[in-house]
Amino acid sequence: MKLYYNPVSSYSQKVMMALYEKECPFEPMIVNLMDEAARAEYKKVFPLGKVPFLDVPEKSWQVPESSIIIEYIDRHYPGGTKLIPDDPDLARQVRMRDRMLDLYVNEPMGKIFFDGRRPEGSRDPLGVTQARERLNNMYAVLDNALAKDTWAMGDLFSMADCAAAPALQYARMVHPFENHKHLTAYLGRLTERPSFARVLKEAAPYFAVAFGGK
Numbered sequence: 001m002k003l004y005y006n007p008v009s010s011y012s013q014k015v016m017m018a019l020y021e022k023e024c025p026f027e028p029m030i031v032n033l034m035d036e037a038a039r040a041e042y043k044k045v046f047p048l049g050k051v052p053f054l055d056v057p058e059k060s061w062q063v064p065e066s067s068i069i070i071e072y073i074d075r076h077y078p079g080g081t082k083l084i085p086d087d088p089d090l091a092r093q094v095r096m097r098d099r100m101l102d103l104y105v106n107e108p109m110g111k112i113f114f115d116g117r118r119p120e121g122s123r124d125p126l127g128v129t130q131a132r133e134r135l136n137n138m139y140a141v142l143d144n145a146l147a148k149d150t151w152a153m154g155d156l157f158s159m160a161d162c163a164a165a166p167a168l169q170y171a172r173m174v175h176p177f178e179n180h181k182h183l184t185a186y187l188g189r190l191t192e193r194p195s196f197a198r199v200l201k202e203a204a205p206y207f208a209v210a211f212g213g214k
């Protein structure tokens with residue numbers, strides 16, 4: 001199966017982390033989102049042009065959306081870490097945390113990050129203020145939960161931690177959270193996790209190209 005992704009994309013990193021947790025083989029297909037021609041070519045594969053995207057030719061299945069890709073690999077590749085529990089109530093709680101981290105950490109982080117790269121005059125200060133408020137709320141909620149929990153689901157490492165790692169790693173840069181010590185310690189645990197350490201190491205050569213050395 002082929003994974004279309006970009007090493008610096010937060011949603012791609014979420015799926016890469018999951019694949020490494022599962023020790024799941026795949027064919028890497030890097031998409032250069034900064035290059036118009038490469039984007040146009042990629043839209044022939046997935047018309048929405050979003051990464052990550054999983055292509056499973058042997059089943060004629062095409063799987064967009066990071067959480068759905070992780071659902072797919074967790075179901076079809078039993079090895080490695082179980083990322084979504086079999087118990088339906090626990091699974092629902094993992095999915096809820098995954099959604100919260102995507103929608104209320106990763107999305108506002110992206111809003112702040114990309115707004116800062118827009119030219120003067122086309123920025124959205126109100127949207128950025130709202131994104132910062134959303135992050136403040138989520139930082140407080142997460143810090144409170146992580147005062148007693150090791151991972152997003154207590155003792156259980158899960159898909160929600162794959163969502164959290166890249167989202168928090170980037171959020172830390174655009175809207176720091178050092179004053180939340182439990183959240184800071186959690187990001188420390190995530191970056192020490194071999195799966196995410198590998199994701200960051202593989203992304204490093206691409207950071208300067210994508211973000212102009214920032």
Ligand SMILES: N[C@@H](CCC(=O)N[C@@H](CS)C(=O)NCC(=O)O)C(=O)O
Pocket residue numbers: 009010011012033048049050051052064065066067102
């Ligand atoms: N909800 C999607 C979000 C994917 C997404 O927004 N990916 C970004 C990169 S992190 C992207 O493809 N951006 C390019 C674009 O929007 O055209 C998921 O979970 O996979």
